Amino acid sequence: MSLSSPLEGIRVVEFASFVAGPSAGRALAQLGAEVIRVDPLGGAADRHRWPLSARTGESLYWTSLNRGKRSVALDLRSEAGRDLLLDLATAPGPDAGIIVDNAVGRQWLRYEALAARRPDVISVKVQGRADGGPAVDYTVNSASGIAALTGPEDSAAPVNHVLPAWDLLCGQEVVSAVLAALRRRDRTGAGAQIEIALDDVAAAAVADLGWYSEAAERGQRARHGNHLYGAFGVDFASADGDRVMVVVLTPRQWSALTTATGTAESLAALAESAGADFSTDEGRYAHRHRIAEVLTPWFSERSTAQVHAELTAAGVLWGPYRSIAEVAADFAESPETAPVLVSLAQPGIGQVISASSSVRIDGAYSGAVPAVELGRDTEAVLADVLGMGGSEIERLRADGVI
Template structure:
């Protein structure tokens, strides 16, 4: 018998843009929740965010982050449209009354306004900063200290990141908050007012790694380029001009690296001449440049395929460097090899590379599906959740309060 998804029956209203809130909504949807994304008429500020499809001009970003959600479009400039959003967020039901938003400064969507309609409402608000100030991933990262630790050892210029890591981590904090609040409400009938500041997520994560404590004791950490900090790990170029990343974290991996590259004796001689204990992370880290110099010729003399085979056979901890285009091409050629990825036909775009949830439940991936067109579910949602009839929907559409296809 097929088991129900863990969050089947749970309804979450998402009124959020960019990455943190929408990524949380996607994760909750892939766990089985009914996630209803609400946007202003014409789309929120992220509706046209890059990357765009070269074929159709549609946002690949928006259509990827909003898969498997229902889409409602409302005229939120009007009180009637705002009232519909409040009604959706506070609709009755033991698994309803959950709102995820990043609408800072909108008094009409405050916790007090929600709780006045449903005292046990669960409200999770994503903020930039805890003091109410604006922030996005890239401004938060610059203030966290991480950009000053990233980049070539020869440079003192801060290096921004491409991946919105803090946004994605914040999204998972939102998921945790929703599930924890829902669990508490199931037991106590209490709602929850939860606020999560993106800047707090970044500072907490860096502190939890011990990096601020290190700086307080020892000052700013110097840059290491592609070298791993505190252990041995660095990239090597092959004869084909490709690169592989090699990491050593255990004695077995250290032994395997010497065996694979035929440098065990040379590495032992290095240990003897320097007095370094290369059986430890500390010893290998201190001698990282010399170790790299000993190993580099082996990689440079061999084609990539031979390097990959030798490292794998010996049990070395390593990984290839691939561009996003190479990953996409490999998926197209061998879709079964990377099961977390999946091909989806996205209306308005065409075939796209999508993803299942990385969480395998009962040994199975979640499955995936396309994003709904903006406002496509407005009429059905208003009828199902709020009990409106076709006349109500027609009246709202005529008044310019809702968008989407006619009720059917």
Template sequence: MSTALARPLDGIRVVEFASFVAGPSAGMALAQLGAEVIRVDPIGGNADFKRWPLSVRSDESLYWNSLNRGKKSVSLNLRADAGRDLLLALATAPGPDAGIVVDNAVGRSWFSYEALAARRADVIAVRVEGRADGSAAVDYTVNGGSGVASLTGPADTDRPVNHILPAWDLLCGQEVVTAVLASLRRRDRTGQGAHVQIALSDVAMAAVANLGWFSEAAERGPRARHGNHLYGSFGTDFASSEGDRVMIVALTPRQWSAIGAATGTTEVLAALEKSLGADFNTDEGRYAHRELIEAVLRPWFAAHTTEQVHAGLSAAGVLWGPYKTTADVAAEFAEDPSAEPVLTAIDQPGIGEVISANAPARWDSEYSGTAPATDLGHDTDAVLSEVLGLDAPALARLREDGVIA
């Protein structure tokens, strides 16, 4: 977003005491909206400080530095009462736009909602949990229990297939953002604070239920997996003569017609449709006969180069997209940074130039911009001075006592 424009959360202060993906992704999203996000870690870093992937240039965590862009970093000795007291003070500092905390500090009674509310009655505390009963869970364990791993993967295996994307973590992070903003809106209207708990397992179960997948299973039994075929309509991947793959999808009659036009198979598909007594203009008609349709289309792709396939699909208006590796995307960005406009390059201290991203939402047609992550604890003195009013002698005493690094 242009620096000339005020971002929507300018002036809001959020204290983030969280690790891994859900909480930090929420903090990053709030920072991209303009909030001052202060991430607090133990001295030496939390459990995610050296999480893979690591940069080959410096052994620094690309993961940690990516999820903490645009935040301030404070590190405290949280084993000491004085360090805990400083964190509680930061989380409950006065001001109409402060007293907002995001954490996943399950099991830390000293950082409970009651401890926060005792210092500031209208505190907004949003906590990420594993499960609603307080037990531990992460994206990878939650995903298995949601049933999604039994739907993913090729048709010729009955083993569960995990997905690499921590989708539930990321979705949970956005639930946290929603909870923060809704709580802030209510506090502005009523003066009332908020105690919000969001369990990762609840996020996953709710998402799958809201897609109707549990209800489907209750009625029909378990859904058979079928690889890259789209469920409930027609869509699958094809290889060009050079072996590059594309995904095509038909969700509407117009999109279905475009596939026939692009591949020159309109008449063949119409004859197949007639012989089967099917209606390929419907989702169910295309889905029921997806393998036959795939067999009709496959020779056209195999007979054309990647460039010809891309051009032919685009010219006919087919809904399609290429398959790329992450290395492909990185190489294309290096050649043409405007190819994916949400991406941008920044200089990350300690690593060098890295590929970053703006917030996906464009305000007044402009992206948010991005900023590097600061070193662990970089802002400790400045934040404690600005927010808590600690002077140089007080900071020196904290340093001598090992409370700050």
């Protein structure tokens, strides 16, 4: 087993679409697991999800989330196709018998059906809501209360985020659940029925930040726009019109910012007149707008290059604002600036920007491999995992099962 592929030898069957389940499978594959994605013939509902390649029309989304997996396509409307999926999910082996799915309501794939074939099966099912109701990241986010905190200070309209954060977080919860259940099975021999609801992932995360408790005590928090809540942090525009985000979380960072901008005396005078203590998060947060007014001229009088250089030299905690297109262009020009990203030849599309696992093992990134064509590995997987012979596979093909 390679140290850089700690999950080598583990086999996971993934029968899931969209983001949560597939992102979990991708993460497991990047750590060395054999992940077999099973789709219906022609692909699942996410097969052609945007964004699409302008060159070929193929889904950049689908190929990105399914890199490094083996692909099997079955007629899952037929009993024979369903039996094959169940067989793959419960195939023997100490590191097999693991399935991740989001097939809520499909009785033929319920835990009892899996456990009847392999009692120690590990089944991880991604749900929308814990009661079995439907939900996706965007409906969960609106219901969680986050959209009511997002957006300009002077707006009352809810603002949805673009990033499917709850899906991605749910995917990592799935990874943790798979590894925890596998560890328990290795120690005790017991299988596991695990259910993870996207709605629960969001609610638990917000609660763990203390935000629901705060609302229960203080009422609804006001919107803050780009201001950091509870400390000092906000964006400033340079003379070129570019913006940077500046954050202060420690006394050293506050000293660095006031020194870099030459505003230490002005801000000390402001603190004295306001009867505030700017050495604390609370003091800086309470007077964030007035502090920003003092700092703004320094940024607006300097070019973007000057702002970047002087903040960096002073040890200020800051970051630039970049568009997605700018990040892609920067990577094309200087790949070393984003070492987790990888330029990859994706069959059916061409050169794309992919990524290694963000987990570096022994100082090394995992690298990336392309997604294979839908269903390309069907015959090989049936032979490798289920031991099927050529005549049996040919009969399945003739029957339209594969």
